[in-house]
Amino acid sequence: MQASQLAIGIDIGGTHTTVGLVHQDGTISWQQQLKTRDYKTPEAFIAALKTTLQPQIDRIGRNHITGIGIGAPNGNYYSGTIELAANLPWKGVIPLTQMVEDAFHLPVQLTNDANAGALGEMIFGAAHHMKNFAFITLGTGLGSGLVANGQLIYGHDGFAGELGHTIALPEGRPCGCGRKGCLETYASATGLVTTAIEFLQQLKQFETYPDNWLATIWQQKKQISAHDVFIAAENHDPTAKAIFDYTAKILGLSLANLVALTSPEAIIFFGGMAKAGDYLFSPTKKYMEDNLLSVFKNKVQILRSQLPQANAALLGAASLVWA
């Protein structure tokens, strides 16, 4: 009988990098965090990884480690590089896969965080045994990983799966990418807040400013968070419900179009906005169904991630080794 094999997962985020040892059943036997911003150069970062990880590799034995999987913003599976990641301290094109291979002499795979998340769900989470599904992270922005025939759709250059940058409304809201109307300018925490402010300003303009929770918060703080909109909905604020409905209408149509192209068994949501729960997902599912071609109706599950939020990114990164 073969000894149990482990994967090393490395999740690189703008603030923290988490490294850990992941077993094939999804248990994490060791993990540690580095502060990404402490390392001004990729070389310094690799040196810190070496100091942290090498004792673990020596303890377990190299032959019990199948490989290293890395999830990172703008990580490219094919080139093994991180390119122009706005929230990382290293500029330009970083050949991260090669650097980590040179440091540890183990097989290394790299992809972006949304793709890693999709693999995590496939191996350890809500997409277990699924071969066709979409994984969507709803946070500050909207990231996605698409799986078809049991494999991530990387596209010919490794950059596929950008649902957040499909144009949902031509000539719509300006997006950080330089274009207009991208889905993530509507369907994300940032988008929800923009919508909230637009709705509240419109109420004010028409002098129907209601004496409600959300309007009060806005008057007091002069700003609104996605969490405020959620709390307002909990308090039965009709404006909050209208804000979620507007968001859901745009997201639901985009999901219907995604289904027409890839016909997933499920669409799995992860991230801070997923906490908005039924306020967002019930109307989103309704609008998706309304816009589906009849052959797809009542077939596509809308699910929430089944990975523990705290370890999801690490499990996703490690999944690259098992996928």
Place this chain on the structure above:
Amino acid sequence: MQASQLAIGIDIGGTHTTVGLVHQDGTISWQQQLKTRDYKTPEAFIAALKTTLQPQIDRIGRNHITGIGIGAPNGNYYSGTIELAANLPWKGVIPLTQMVEDAFHLPVQLTNDANAGALGEMIFGAAHHMKNFAFITLGTGLGSGLVANGQLIYGHDGFAGELGHTIALPEGRPCGCGRKGCLETYASATGLVTTAIEFLQQLKQFETYPDNWLATIWQQKKQISAHDVFIAAENHDPTAKAIFDYTAKILGLSLANLVALTSPEAIIFFGGMAKAGDYLFSPTKKYMEDNLLSVFKNKVQILRSQLPQANAALLGAASLVWA
């Protein structure tokens, strides 16, 4: 050395069914046509196939035939059935794969005609050696087959790849599918004609009806064909160019969104509308590029099918055996 292997291709269309023997290099050593509508039941159709094909199988020897590939409207790869195909004489759900297997005792694969076309391009045509591309048939409607990681995206139910039924303009033109604003109501021969009539009616309404080729045709025939619009463009009719531009704007945006999701190496066009050539494709490419996320710009080739038009469907069907 192994003897050369052959595939049997069966392309089922509303009018004709073509059967043929296809070699691995794409040469067709024998083919014959049946009139699909002559066979009122699937059983009668299978009997005719048997009469036509069995002598060829006996002549070549069963062990030299790898299998049978079938392309058919609404053909489902997973279930092996044709379901509710509007332009075929047989109603309901036809278990075609099973029926053909029972008749010939050879492995049988079935898919819809656009998917078969995509495989044909991958094995014999413009997508040779590509692992990530989109294949689009522009005819009366818009069909598509999407290939990622060298495999067709069938989705979990076999119905993926419906680019023509992504909603391009919410609340737009009524579509035969019962919804509104589907891409194929704009980007197809039918869509082009609808646009032409809208444009000509608008010219008339504003009393700026020009003394041009297209307007003259419309006045004389009280109808317009896609070919008329093409001829008008050849004659430098500005209305015709505006019609192509309008079509290209909608198609280009949809292609940009497709690229964001699947990042294909190329988008390959096939079908009657592909003959419109640069009148359609130059502005389509421009609008696609205008709407692309920067990481995808100037990377995606727009190509025309490299399969001979007369044999494309047959080669596509046979490709199912080699894919």
